[in-house]
Amino acid sequence: EENGHPSKKLKSDADEEDAEDQNKKLPKRKIVLLMAYSGKGYHGMQRNVGSSQFKTIEDDLVCALVQSGCIPENHGEDMKKMSFQRCARTDKGVSAAGQIVSLKVRLIDDILEKINNHLPSHIRILGLKRVTGGFNSKNKCDARTYSYMLPTFAFAHKDHEVQEELYRLDRETLERVNQLLACYKGTHNFHNFTSQKGPRDPSAKRYIMEMYCGEPFVRENMEFAVIQVKGQSFMMHQIRKMIGLVIAIVKGYAAESIMERSWGEEKVDVPKAPGLGLVLEKVHFEKYNRRFGNDGLHEPLEWTEEEEKIAVFKEQYIYPTIINTEREEKSMANWLKTLPIHDFNSSAVEVQTNNKNPK
Numbered sequence: 001e002e003n004g005h006p007s008k009k010l011k012s013d014a015d016e017e018d019a020e021d022q023n024k025k026l027p028k029r030k031i032v033l034l035m036a037y038s039g040k041g042y043h044g045m046q047r048n049v050g051s052s053q054f055k056t057i058e059d060d061l062v063c064a065l066v067q068s069g070c071i072p073e074n075h076g077e078d079m080k081k082m083s084f085q086r087c088a089r090t091d092k093g094v095s096a097a098g099q100i101v102s103l104k105v106r107l108i109d110d111i112l113e114k115i116n117n118h119l120p121s122h123i124r125i126l127g128l129k130r131v132t133g134g135f136n137s138k139n140k141c142d143a144r145t146y147s148y149m150l151p152t153f154a155f156a157h158k159d160h161e162v163q164e165e166l167y168r169l170d171r172e173t174l175e176r177v178n179q180l181l182a183c184y185k186g187t188h189n190f191h192n193f194t195s196q197k198g199p200r201d202p203s204a205k206r207y208i209m210e211m212y213c214g215e216p217f218v219r220e221n222m223e224f225a226v227i228q229v230k231g232q233s234f235m236m237h238q239i240r241k242m243i244g245l246v247i248a249i250v251k252g253y254a255a256e257s258i259m260e261r262s263w264g265e266e267k268v269d270v271p272k273a274p275g276l277g278l279v280l281e282k283v284h285f286e287k288y289n290r291r292f293g294n295d296g297l298h299e300p301l302e303w304t305e306e307e308e309k310i311a312v313f314k315e316q317y318i319y320p321t322i323i324n325t326e327r328e329e330k331s332m333a334n335w336l337k338t339l340p341i342h343d344f345n346s347s348a349v350e351v352q353t354n355n356k357n358p359k
Helices: 011-025 057-067 073-077 111-117 171-182 238-250 258-262 286-292 304-329 331-336 348-356
Strands: 028-037 095-106 123-130 143-151 186-189 205-213 217-219 222-231 278-284
Touching (some): 028 304, 057 073, 057 095, 057 111, 057 123, 095 304, 111 123, 123 304, 143 238, 143 304, 143 331, 171 205, 171 238, 222 238, 222 304, 238 258, 304 331
Parallel strands (some): 095 278
Antiparallel strands (some): 028 095, 028 123, 143 222, 143 278, 205 222, 217 222
């Protein structure tokens, strides 16, 4: 080019340009992608355009979508152009095994393989389905299921000296944990379980369908258990605070009555368990599936065929990250040390009033 001669295009460049031209001719279609990722080291799912120091899962995803040729570059800069919507906005450090995003893409050949080729191994697209043009993964979602994996020594009573590696959860304590978790079922005012919501804010009322702790299991000499929670929708930090409060009660720092109090109007100090163990397991689209799942054009948004891939991803990337981080950084052990700092008691005035007006 310097000598006035146009530079010869390399064959691979020419091939890429041909492919790009072909892609441009493809019509755009509304799809959903089933995503799994390990959230460690990321500032959550949602992209913060213009804030490059906080890396999010969507930064990597959008990059891969552009590089694979599914979306034009300007759609990566302005995500509204591809009608992009994530089902759940997972917080910093939180992982997912069944996140769903909806967007318009060019349906290129081998689309999943091409997107995954441009993603780091700890973020995978495990499935794709065509959906209706007006589909929005956030609005059409009826419920979300999360799991929270934690070392069982978190439930050891504060007055007992505990060796973390040797601790094993007994049947009685597990039953107590499950009795407390079951109290969350139904509709409650969770204003104390998030920030920036007042007690009279109608959006603080949330409906919980189920919540329980499964049987403990040992990994790398440490015992863990997994809490499952299914609800219509959750506010920022809500699940971590729900679990944090149960831990505080089981350990003997807070009275059981604090639960009822926390749903009332007064401000209650609810501790927030670490983000590390939280995983978005599954999102549910029951209403959409009933209406469009068997209309002959669209498939129901269920992922039975992908279940094995999801299980393999969890074993490979999510569980080892939680276990190794817990062992190295001791996030749960260090957080437990902060529980005595919390004030779980009402003010003296409230105590006197309660004594005068016993329920």
